[in-house]
Amino acid sequence: xxxxxxxxxxxxxxxxxxxxxKVNDGFFGRYxxxxxxxxxxYQEKALNDQIEGADKSHCIENFRMAxxxxxxxxxxxxxxxxVFQDSDVAKWLEGVAYSLTQYPDAELExxxxxxxxxxxxxxxxxxxxxxxxxxxxPEKRWTNLQEAHELYCAGHMMEAAVAYAECTGKVKLLxxxxxxxxxxxxxxxxxxxxxxPGHPEIELALLRMYRCTKKEKYKELALHFINVRGxxxxxxxxxxxxxxxxxxxxxxxxxxxxxxxxxxREQKKATxxxxxxxxxxxxxxxxxxxxxxxxxxxxxxxxxxxxxQCRMYVTGGIGSAYEGEAFTEDYxxxxxxxxxxxxxxxxxxxxxxxxxxxxxxxxxxxxxxxALYNGVLAGMQLDGTRFFYVNPLETLPGISGEAKTHKHxxxxxxxxxxxxxxxxxxxxxxxxxxxxxxxxxxxxLFSNLYIDGTxxxxxxFGGKIILETAYPYNHVxxxxxxxxxxxxxxxxxxxxxxxxxxxxxxLNGKPAEYEMKAGYAYIFGEYRAEDIITIELDMEVKxxxxxxxxxxxxxxxxxxxxxxVYCAEGVDNENDVLSLSLKKDGKITLSEYMPDKLCGxxxxxxxxxxxxxxxxxxxxxxxxxxECQITLVPYYSWGNRGLNQMRVWIPIS
Numbered sequence: 001x002x003x004x005x006x007x008x009x010x011x012x013x014x015x016x017x018x019x020x021x022k023v024n025d026g027f028f029g030r031y032x033x034x035x036x037x038x039x040x041x042y043q044e045k046a047l048n049d050q051i052e053g054a055d056k057s058h059c060i061e062n063f064r065m066a067x068x069x070x071x072x073x074x075x076x077x078x079x080x081x082x083v084f085q086d087s088d089v090a091k092w093l094e095g096v097a098y099s100l101t102q103y104p105d106a107e108l109e110x111x112x113x114x115x116x117x118x119x120x121x122x123x124x125x126x127x128x129x130x131x132x133x134x135x136x137x138p139e140k141r142w143t144n145l146q147e148a149h150e151l152y153c154a155g156h157m158m159e160a161a162v163a164y165a166e167c168t169g170k171v172k173l174l175x176x177x178x179x180x181x182x183x184x185x186x187x188x189x190x191x192x193x194x195x196x197p198g199h200p201e202i203e204l205a206l207l208r209m210y211r212c213t214k215k216e217k218y219k220e221l222a223l224h225f226i227n228v229r230g231x232x233x234x235x236x237x238x239x240x241x242x243x244x245x246x247x248x249x250x251x252x253x254x255x256x257x258x259x260x261x262x263x264x265r266e267q268k269k270a271t272x273x274x275x276x277x278x279x280x281x282x283x284x285x286x287x288x289x290x291x292x293x294x295x296x297x298x299x300x301x302x303x304x305x306x307x308x309q310c311r312m313y314v315t316g317g318i319g320s321a322y323e324g325e326a327f328t329e330d331y332x333x334x335x336x337x338x339x340x341x342x343x344x345x346x347x348x349x350x351x352x353x354x355x356x357x358x359x360x361x362x363x364x365x366x367x368x369x370x371a372l373y374n375g376v377l378a379g380m381q382l383d384g385t386r387f388f389y390v391n392p393l394e395t396l397p398g399i400s401g402e403a404k405t406h407k408h409x410x411x412x413x414x415x416x417x418x419x420x421x422x423x424x425x426x427x428x429x430x431x432x433x434x435x436x437x438x439x440x441x442x443x444x445l446f447s448n449l450y451i452d453g454t455x456x457x458x459x460x461f462g463g464k465i466i467l468e469t470a471y472p473y474n475h476v477x478x479x480x481x482x483x484x485x486x487x488x489x490x491x492x493x494x495x496x497x498x499x500x501x502x503x504x505x506x507l508n509g510k511p512a513e514y515e516m517k518a519g520y521a522y523i524f525g526e527y528r529a530e531d532i533i534t535i536e537l538d539m540e541v542k543x544x545x546x547x548x549x550x551x552x553x554x555x556x557x558x559x560x561x562x563x564x565v566y567c568a569e570g571v572d573n574e575n576d577v578l579s580l581s582l583k584k585d586g587k588i589t590l591s592e593y594m595p596d597k598l599c600g601x602x603x604x605x606x607x608x609x610x611x612x613x614x615x616x617x618x619x620x621x622x623x624x625x626x627e628c629q630i631t632l633v634p635y636y637s638w639g640n641r642g643l644n645q646m647r648v649w650i651p652i653s
Contacts, residue, residue, distance in 0.1 A: 015098075015162075015163065015166040015167060015432075015435065016440070017434050017435060017437075017438045017439075017440060017455070018098055018101055018166075018167065018432055018434050018435050019101045019166075019167065020434075020455055020456045020457065021434035021437065021438060021453050021454070021455045021456075022102065022453050022454045022456075023102060023433070023434065023451060023452065023453040024452045024453045024454065024468075025452070026451065026452025026453070026469060026470065026471070027451075027452065027470075027471065027472060027473075027600075028430075028433055028451050028452065028453075029452060029453075030599065030600075031377075031430045031433075032099070032102055032103075032430065032431065032433075033103075034383075034384045034430075035095065035099055035384070035427055035430050035431045036099050036102070036103045036105070036431075038383065038384035038385065039095075039380070039384040039385075039423075039426075039427050039430075040092070040095060040096055040099060040108070040427060042384060042385050043092050043095075043423055043424055043427060044092070044111070046415075046416050046420070046423070047059040047060050047088060047089060047092060048060050048061075049061070051415055051416060053415060054414075054415035054416035055414070055415075055416045055417055055418045055420070056080065056081075056418075057081065057085070057088065057416065057420060058079075058080035058081050058085065059081065059085050059086070059088050059089045060089065060115065060118070061077065061080070062079055062080065062081065062085055062086070062131040062132075062135065063086075063089070063115075063118045063119060063121075063122045063131055064118060065077055065078075065079065065131070065135050066121075066122035066131040066134040066135050067118055067121035067122045069134060069135055070121070070122065070123075070124065070134065071121070075135060078135070078136070079131060079132055079135040079136040081418070082418070082419055083132050083147065083148050083149050083247050084132075084149035084152055084153050084199075084421075085131070085132065086129075086130060086131055086132070086153040086156075086157065087149070087152065087153045087156040087157075087421065088420050088421065088424050089115065089119075090153070090156035090157040090159065090160040091156055091159075091160065091421075091424035091425050091427070091428050092424040092427065092428075093112060093115065093116070093160040093163075093164060093173070094156075094159055094160040094163045094164070094424075094428040095424060095427035095428035095430075095431050095432075096108060096109075096112050096164075096431075097112075097160070097163035097164040097166075097167040097168060098163060098167060098428065098431035098432040099431040100167055100168060101167050102431070109168065112164070113170070113172075116164070116170075116172050116173045116176070117172075119157075119173065119176060120172065120173075120176050122134060123176055123179060123180070126183055127179035127180050127181075127182055127183030128141065128180065128183050129153075129154065129157065129176065129177070129179075129180045130150050130153055130154070132148070133148075133150070140243075140245065142187065142193070142195075143239075143242070143243045143245075144198075144239065144243050144245065144246070144247065145195045145196065145197060145198050145236070145239060146198035146236040146239060146240065146250060146252055146258065147198055147246065147247040147248060147250050148198070148247055149198070149199050151184070151197040151198075151199070151201070151202045151225075152197060152198075152199040152200075152201045152202065154177070154180050154181070154184060154202055154205075155197075155201035155202030155203075155204070155205035155206070156201060156205065157173075157176075157177050157180070158177045158180075158181065158202070158205035158206065158208065158209050159204075159205045159208060160173065160177075161173040161174040161176065161177040161209075162174065162205075162208045162209060162212045163428075163432075165212065166212065174212070174213070177209070178209075178213065178215075181206065181209060181218055181221070182217075184202075184221065185217050185218075185220075185221050188221065188224060188225075189217070189220065189221060189224060194232075194235065195235060195239065196225050196228050196229045196235070196260070197225060198236065198250075198258055199258075199273075199275075199276050199279075200225075200229075200259065200276050200277075200279045200280035200283060201279045201283075202222075202225065203222050203225050203226055203279075203280065203282075203283025203284070203286075203287070204222075204279060204282045204283040204286055204350070206218045206219070206221050206222035206225075207219060207222050207283065207286045207287065207290060210222065210290075219290060222283065222287060223287055223291070225283075226264055226280075226283060226284055226287055226296075227263075227264075229259070229260055229263065229264050229280070230255075230259070230260040230261060230262045230263045230264060230266075230267070231263050233255050233260050233261055233262065235260065236252035236255075236258065236260065237252040237253060239252070240252045254272070254324070256271035256272040257271075257272035257273050257276075257324050257326065258272060258273070258276060259271060259272055259273075259276060259277055259280050264280070264284055264296070264299060265295050265296065265298075265299045266299075267299065267302075267303060268302055268303075268306065269303070269306045269327075269330075270303050270306050270307045270311055270318075270327050271326075271327055272324065272326050272327060273319070273324055273325050273326050274318045274319025274325060274326060274327055274339070274341060274344040274347070275319070275325065275341060275343045275344045275347050275421075277303075277327065277347075278307075278318070278344060278347030278348050278350065278351045279347050279350070281300060281303050281304070281351045282347065282350040282351045282353075282354050284296050284299065284300050285297075285300045285351060285354035285355050285357075285358055286354050288300060288358055289354065289357050289358055297358055297359075300351075300354075300355060300358065301355075301359075304351070304355055304364075306330075307327075307348070308363075308367055310330035310331055311327050311328075311330060311331075311332075311333075312333075312348075312367075313333055313338060313340055313375070313393060314370075314374075314393075314544055314546070314558050314560075314565055314648065314649075315340065315345075315370070315371075315374035315375045315378070315391065315393065315565050315635055315648070316345050316348060316367060316370040316371025316372070316374050316375035316376075317338060317339075317340025317341075317344065317345055317371075317374075317375045317391050317393075318340065318344045318345065318348055319339045319340060319341055319344045320332055320333055320334060320337075320338055320339060320340070321337075321339055322337065322339050322390075322407075322408045325339055325341055325344075326339075330549070331547060331549035331550050331551075333546075333550050333552055333553070334552050335392065335393040335394040335552050335553075335647075335648065335649055336392055336393075336394040336395070336396065336399075336400065336406065336409060337392070337405060337406060337408075337409060338390070338391065338392045338393050338394075338409070339390055339408065340375065340390065340391040340392070340393075341389060341390060341391070341422065342375070342376065342378075342379030342380075342387070342388055342389060342391060342422040342425065342426060343421050343422050343425050344375075345371045345372075345374075345375030345376050345379070345391070346371075346376055346425050346426070346429050348367065348368075348371045348375070349368050349371050349372055349376070349429065349436060352364045352365065352367050352368035352371070353368060353435070353436050356368075356439060356446075356448065357439065357441075359518075360446070360493070360517070360518055360520060361518040361519060362495050362496065362497070362498060362518055362519020362520060363498070363519065365448040365449070365495045365519075366495075366497055366498050366499075366519075368436060368448065368449070369448075369449055369497070369563045370563060370565075372429075372433075372436070372449070372563075373472060373563045373564055373636060374563075374564070374565045374635050374636055375391060376426060376429055376430075377636035378391050378635055378636045378638065378639075379391060379422055379426050380413075380423070380426050381413050381639075381640060382598060382599045382637065382640050383640075385415065386412075386413035386414060386415055387413055387414065387416070387417070387422055387423040387426065388410065388413050388422070388639070389408075389410075389414075389417055389419070389421075389422050390408045390409055390410065392409040392646075393567075393635075393647075393648040393649065394646060394647045394648065394649070395409060395411040395639075395644070395645060395646045395647075396411075396578070396645055397411050397643045397644070397645065411639065411643055411644065411646070412639060412642075412643060413639060433449070433451055434451070434453070434455075436448060436449055437449040437450075437451045437453075438455060440457075440460065443491065444491040444492065444493040444522065444524075445457070445460075445461070445465075445490060445491060445492050445493065446493045446495070446520065447467070447479070447492065447493065447494045447495060448495050449495075450467065450469050450471040450472075450477045450535075451467065451471075452467060452468060452469050452470075452471070453466075453467055454466045454467075455467070457490075458484055461488050461489060461490050462483055462484050462485060462487075462488040462489075463481060463482050463483035463484050463485075463488035463527075464481075464482040465479055465480070465481060465482075465490065465492075466479070466480040466481075466482060467479055467480075468480060470593075471562070472562045472563050472564055473562075473593055473600075473601070473602050475536060475537040475538070475539040475562070476534065476535070476536055476537075477534070477535040477537065478532050478533070478534050478535075479492070479494075479532065479533040479534075479535075480530065480531070480532050481527035481528070481529065481530075481531045481532075482529060483527065483528065483529055486528065487526045487527060487528050488526070488527055489524075489525070489526045489527075490524075490525065490527060491522070491524045492522075492523050492524070492525075492533070493517075493520040493521065493522045493523075494520060494521045494523065494533075494535060495519060495520055495521075496516070496519055496520070496521055496535070496537075497519075497537070497562075497563070498519065499538075499542060499560065499562065499563075500537040500538040500539070501538050501540075502538040503535065503536065503537055503538055504534075504535070504536040505521055505523070505533070505534070505535055505536075506532075506533070506534040506535075506536070507523075507525070507531070507532070507533055507534075508531060508532055509532075509534070512533060521535075537562065539561055539562045540561075541559060541560070541561045541588045541590065541604060542559070542560050542561070543557040543558075543559060543582075544557060544558040544559070544560050544565075545557055552649070553649050555651055555652055556649040556650055556651050556652060557582060557649070557650060557652050558648050558649050558650070559588065559604055559606065559632055559650075561590070561602075561604065564634045564635070564636070565634070565635045565648065566604050566632040566633065566634055566635060566648075567632060567633065567634075567635045567638050567646050567647060567648045568580060568630055568631065568632050568646070568647050568650060569633060569638055569641070569644050569645065569646050570644045570645030570646070571641050571642070571644050572603075572631035572632075572633065573630060573631055574610075575645065576610075576613070576645065577645045577646065577647045577650075578645070578647070579610050579611040579612075579613055580608055580609070580610055580611075580628070580630050580647075580650060580651075581608055581609045581610075581611070581625075581650060581651040581652060581653040582606055582607075582608045582630065582650050582651070582652050582653065583606075583607045583608055583609065583652075583653060584652050584653065586606060586607030586608060587606075587607050588604055588605070588606045588607070589604070589605045590602055590603075590604060590605075591603040591604070591605065598633060598634075598637040598640055598641075599637070601633055601634055601637055603631055603632065603633055604631070604632040604633075605629050605630070605631055605632075606629070606630040606632065607627070607629065607630075608627070608628055608629070608630040608650075608653070609625040609626065609627060609628060609653050610625065610626055610627075610628040611623045611624070611625050612624040612625070612626070625653070630650070635648060
């Protein structure tokens, strides 16, 4: 990494395994190539307003205007977009950084460097960086922490800077955001300004900054924002009285929306805006890991349990309500009006990832996998050019996206959004899956996700591990060892998913010796070239049922195979999924792998019934049913064949 004259250089932080793991041509190999070849170029065009028929972004132009205004005192044009528009650029840059570790691209890197130069030109002398306030409202800086997202935008730019520095060795963006971080530190620590972020995010970003730069003050600032949150639960009310201006009129009395209803260690339920919540909880878990603060750890466990046991969809989606993009009440999980923002599923993965460092327990990785394969992947069209903000579990054209109560639940993915937080978030998630697939600790190498690729741990263990699998459609996962010398010793801990009831673990074809702890198989051994650990997972199709407290799913089941949740689409079922029901004990069969359908899937065929549709709204006659076969596809693949009905939870007859 390049040295900085200012402080003698940075030390690498979070992203060692991202650089050491090369994704091969498996399931996620396709996504990695798609991100490189399609998603990132497409999003670059979107950020420059070059996608015909798409909502305008204006992101890059906002930075140009800010730079021009700082240089000349004025600029042509007006700021356009959300108050947090800068964050779209940051997340895109972060996604590019990860992608460059897999696929070096000098031209793409050059264009990123130009954008970074522009960002630097848009930074004020005191370190402040935000195009909304530089272009539109310079006199209102730091007066509206509740709505204006200054700290949120700063956090995302910090994450981008750390990723770009650690993946490319270039530190210009890191120098820029260090200036902003120092500015924030001065304001909130040295000068003692009150307040905390309306939208949490900077907490987790500052801890990444701390690990990268080794500057203690960034950790101090992160802990400050965590510790003061909710101590004065009326802060945003007082702020609104002072400022006399608003962005969109958010109610400061809705303290749960911003997770400031109580100090973070006293919060017992996941409340309010779902993305804000899991970003905050991620920062809390990371802080607990850095400090050993058991009170934070216990708070995180409490909040985790509330989310995953009472407030999470089977797809790993969270946030059930359109109003406030928010958690509501325990067991309130409507399907056709589900919000389940793509960013929220990504945030849940962030939270799960940090919880895994606090407690080596399969349950966190199981949820991480559920959210990744279902909640996140469904957020993007298979061709990488359209995106869902909202991810319903049931759609009905004519109602979904049309009725006032369902306006948000679109049945087809748009090209872009006015609020485009999700598309670049998907890009940075999919290009950094190795950060979640593997953990390297002092005790062991943890395999959390089965992603086909090669992990180079020559410096750590004297060789490479090659993970070979056709997962998630095939049940066999192999770990091959390639020592540099004669042998390599690897303390390997492999997650065995909770859904795999009858798992076989083999070493060179024979039963392996291992110890199970909290859902991980610990296999400590010395390996020669071509030694293979094989995991044979139980991928029997399972019926999933919810608690009777979930009103929307009473008398219904969902189907799951391995990590994949399935759904029925109208295009496969006579354009009518509402009349279908599953036979209670009916046979469910699995198709052969279909490489040419929906980029490669396996369908499920379930025995069921179809109710003969009646034109009468109400009738005294019992419905007439006939036996039928129900075809289901993976949830992540739905919505790729035009306007279509879709249903995850299907009644049981």
